Amino acid sequence: MVPRPRDGATGPVVNTLPVPEPGARGAQGPIGLVAALSWEVRQLLRRQSRVERDGSLYLFSLRGEAVWLALSGMGADNSCRAARELLERGKVRGLVTLGFAGALADSLALGEVVIADRVVDQQTGEQFSCSRDLFPLEGARHGNLLSAAAVITTATEKRRLAREWGVVAADMESAGVARAAAQAGVPFCAIKAITDTSEQSISIDFTRCRSEHEGLSMRKIVREGFRTPQGIRDLWMLARGAHIAARSLAAALCSGETRGTR
Helix, strand or coil, rough: CCCCCCCCCCCCCCCCCCCCCCCCCCCCCCCEEEEHHHHHHHHHHHHCCCCCCEEEEEEEEEECCCEEECCCCCHHHHHHHHHHHHHHCCCCCCEEEEEEEEEECCCCCCCCEEEEEEEEEEECCCEECHHHHHHHCCCCCEEEEECCCCCCCCCHHHHHHHHHHCCCEECCCCCHHHHHHHHHHCCCCEEEEEEECCCCHHHHHHHCCECCCCCCCCHHHHHHHHHCCHHHHHHHHHHHHHHHHHHHHHHHHHEECCCCCC
């Protein structure tokens, strides 16, 4: 399914910048990783025998690849800024957005790892092709990923977006990293682990949880959740899903193989 254009346009806005092929594995230059929050990658970092810090960056080796990891904060603007800072630091040979996503397709289970075929920006309609060979994973699920403008909170909305945009999952950061990669002419891919299924709804009002940096504030999310008994249950559900997703993501990235929860 092709994404609907905005403002009466007659077709989708497709990213026209060339998408280069990744170099040979082990080629000179690290891979740049961008995650929104530390708890998305905490279990990944714990699995590493050696991690160095260079300012805000984490430097380590992952399956024989030198990687630089940056934490961006939530939202596409923040992820784009972090990706550009990675590119400015040195010769990054590719960019990967990794972390959490919510399932929009009924076929995805909690904890499953998805490598995107294409990232679609909900705000602009742009589509960014992904180089899945940049960081291959055996057994990962594949499909298009929606980079959403806001948190998707109801099962009805999840299924509507899946049909409308032809996507299987949604995050809020992938378009920012994809755009930075396209502008720099380096390959890009998106690797996400599922924190909530398409059947799950969330009662928390995320519009009340904006941060001063135009992203979302985790502190405000927790405070908003504690306003109601259902919100507390939703926070517990999100925490459990995040733990499962972080564990699956770390295992997949370290071993090169994925194992879902089914």
